[in-house]
Amino acid sequence: MLVFALLAAFAVLAGPARAAPLAVVAAETVWGDIARQVGGADVAVTSILTNPSTDPHLFEASPSDGRVVGAARIVIANGGGYDGWIDRLTDAGARARPAMLVVSRRVGWRDGDNPHFWYDLAAVRTVAAAFAETCAELMPDRRAALQDRLGVFLASLSPLQARIDALRARYAGVPAAASEPIFGAMAHAVGLAMQDEAFQRAVMNGTDPAPSDVAALEGDLTSRHVRVLIVNDQTASPVTDRLDGLARAAGVPVLRVGESLPPGLRYQDWIAGTLDRLSQALAPHPDQG
Known part of the structure; x- marks a missing residue:
């Protein structure tokens, strides 16, 4: 009887068991x-x-x-x-x-x-x-x-929104290009004027971009009409590699973004780091005037 009494007392002290996660x-x-x-x-x-x-x-x-x-x-x-x-x-x-x-x-x-x-x-x-x-x-x-x-x-998320708003205040309307629209929502939030979107849609839909769309995007890179090229880091292809090379040769910064959260980072840290790199890419460089 003493044992049962002790067990009952412990159960009362412990309270109700917490549900499994x-x-x-x-x-x-x-x-x-x-x-x-x-x-x-x-x-x-x-x-x-x-x-x-x-x-x-x-x-x-x-x-x-x-x-x-x-x-x-x-x-x-x-x-x-x-x-x-x-x-x-x-x-x-x-x-x-x-x-x-x-x-x-x-x-x-x-x-x-x-x-x-x-x-x-x-x-x-x-x-x-x-x-x-x-x-x-x-x-x-x-x-x-x-x-x-x-x-x-x-x-x-509020500091991220504040950072986006600050970038928009400074860079709204700045021309930018991308290999595909992975970053589209955030680029829109920042106010970037995305160029050559037909090329992006073709890549997203798994089809070959039209030669005219390829030529238009390559021309925007070589002429430095765009301030930054945004590339999906997880879907490299000969086409995106060529765009990367053209951008770098022309002095257009390349922002590499991903589809998977890197190990060890929270969502907020990942996005904050991406916004930091976007800010660096958009900042005017001495040779850009």
């Missing part, structure tokens, strides 16, 4: 990082596409990825035709289908739009709030904690 799978590391920041100790996050050197468009999921997805309570997918493989994994899962948070559906993406949503702070805010709500629906007793962490995360 929700298993969350993110197709991309950037969404996994945001989920981790908002979810805190209430979630256990696994990201699938973790290698920054991998071309996300060529990624093939493994059986082990399928097992991880099959055990998830929440799955975050980019959508917009970017990671269709995650749909196949969730459809093949052995257990009940997880709660799906598909970014493209949350931000009103339409066919043909740019699916690189992490370069759009408005989209990131929407996703963070949607994730907090999805978690709260599955663990209502943690709603307050989730909302607190969401508030901290959203506040941490």
Whole structure:
């Protein structure tokens, strides 16, 4: 009897057991990082596409990825035709289908739009709030904690927005070029006048740019009509390598951007570093006048 009494006393002192963290799978590391920041100790996050050197468009999921997805309570997918493989994994899962948070559906993406949503702070805010709500629906007793962490995360985006606004005030209307529209949302937020967009759309859609579009972009680089060339660091090709070479030969700065969050960085740090490099690229150089 004494043993049972002691056990009962310890149970009262310990209080109710805390629920196990929700298993969350993110197709991309950037969404996994945001989920981790908002979810805190209430979630256990696994990201699938973790290698920054991998071309996300060529990624093939493994059986082990399928097992991880099959055990998830929440799955975050980019959508917009970017990671269709995650749909196949969730459809093949052995257990009940997880709660799906598909970014493209949350931000009103339409066919043909740019699916690189992490370069759009408005989209990131929407996703963070949607994730907090999805978690709260599955663990209502943690709603307050989730909302607190969401508030901290959203506040941490304010310095990034201020930096974007400052760049826009200085560089709105400055001509810029890109190998594809990966950075399009942020370039628009900064106010850059993107040139040769037909070339970018062709690359994004996996088709060869028209010779006239190639010639126009190359001419803008060699004549230094554009202030910066933005290149996707994860989808190199002979065409993009040639553009890179032309830009450097002409003295046009090249800004390399990626599709995967580098290891060891938070989303905020990654974007802040990218904005720093954009600012350096746009700054007038002595030979540019």
